[in-house]
Amino acid sequence: MTVRSAGILLYRWSPAAGLEVWIAHMGGPFWARKDEHAWSIPKGEYAEDEDPLTAARREFAEEMGNPPPPADYSDLGSFRQPSGKVITAFAAEWDFRPESIVSNTFPLEWPRGSGVIKHYPEIDDARWFNQTEARTKLVKGQLPILDALVRRLRNSA
Numbered sequence: 001m002t003v004r005s006a007g008i009l010l011y012r013w014s015p016a017a018g019l020e021v022w023i024a025h026m027g028g029p030f031w032a033r034k035d036e037h038a039w040s041i042p043k044g045e046y047a048e049d050e051d052p053l054t055a056a057r058r059e060f061a062e063e064m065g066n067p068p069p070p071a072d073y074s075d076l077g078s079f080r081q082p083s084g085k086v087i088t089a090f091a092a093e094w095d096f097r098p099e100s101i102v103s104n105t106f107p108l109e110w111p112r113g114s115g116v117i118k119h120y121p122e123i124d125d126a127r128w129f130n131q132t133e134a135r136t137k138l139v140k141g142q143l144p145i146l147d148a149l150v151r152r153l154r155n156s157a
Contacts, residue, residue: 003085006056007043008068009076009149012095017130019153021146022096023137024063024126027103029110031124039137041145042123043087052088063123065102069094076148081141089145091152101126 010022023039025031031038044059046052053073060068071092078088103123110118129137134146 003045003083004048004052005043005045005085005087006052006059007041007087007089007145008056008060008073009041009089009091009145010069010071010094010096011091011149011153012093012128014128014130019131019150020128021131021134021149022126022128023134024101024123027121027124028106028108029120036136037139039129039134040139040142041087041089042126043089044122053090056088056090062104064098064126065100066096066098069096074152076145076152079142079144079148083141087142087145089148091149 012020014020022042024042025035025039042060042063043056044062046055046059053075057068069092071094073090073092076089076091078086080086101123103121105119105121107117107119109116131146131150135143138146
């Protein structure tokens, strides 16, 4: 059975930086000291019978602690990750500027084998990056999502 996730890739235009995208640093001890290829679009899993955009909106709100903007979302497609998970990504142009990021948490035994369960935020940071920086920040499996956004914007210009 394929694990499915849905997410939102917000973008904006900056006079100085050009195309910028809103991405999030993954939380928890595994990602704590990583920066390169440790960021993701805000996303999460959904059931097979759930609408992917509805799931993407819910997951965005859970991970950002803010509702997704009331934008016009376009479907960028579905992207198989190295793990086998399939991410359905939606994009929208919006200058998202939350006052704070407050992510939901997940339980994890840490250190492994210790018997101690701690709670960690799914996301511990989120911000705007220009396209070049985003390519070094995003996990490699999500680079095709950024490429799809760039193609979409180029073809609509």
